[in-house]
Amino acid sequence: LAKTTQPISMDSYEGQEVNITCSHNNIATNDYITWYQQFPSQGPRFIIQGYKTKVTNEVASLFIPADRKSSTLSLPRVSLSDTAVYYCLVGDGTSGTYKYIFGTGTRLKVLA
């Protein structure tokens, strides 16, 4: 099964770019990589999803190298409101039944 690993926590200052990396060594060929944001007492919320290379939307970019064994979520110019826990989610279809595996989560704290 794909196993996902993330840094436990990160600190940043307002206005800086933040990059959070997720390692997923056993990701299968057809699996997507999805990132979620979670605030206290709320459910996770979708940020971005990709399969390979680079994906960008209005809030973030996702970089996926050619071997797809990792991915990097990039948050440009973070603000205090970006303080949250960020999770990567990898799908794994190698066992025949598609499985969903969340990373351990990265707690981002944005400082003024």
Place this chain on the structure above:
Amino acid sequence: DAGVIQSPRHEVTEMGQEVTLRCKPISGHDYLFWYRQTMMRGLELLIYFNNNVPIDDSGMPEDRFSAKMPNASFSTLKIQPSEPRDSAVYFCASSFRSNNEQFFGPGTRLTVL
């Protein structure tokens, strides 16, 4: 759409009691997921359904846990008998396709005394 709806939002019960958590997915979504979140274990997928059929229940901890989806607009997660180690936040989520964005409900915070 009101999003994914879960009830109750909070549940406090005593060990040995039966607990039933409820979820209403977003209309038109074919996939429904039940997750459990704790500080120690993070977010764990318990079970997911496609078109009301359970696809993968390998994450269900033990026989005390059961989940049903009698129709496209309703699912339950039942714990019987409950134990203190079941205390966690339980999330329900739904999506349109298997690898599409999952929409999470607000969660049910369960405390088993």
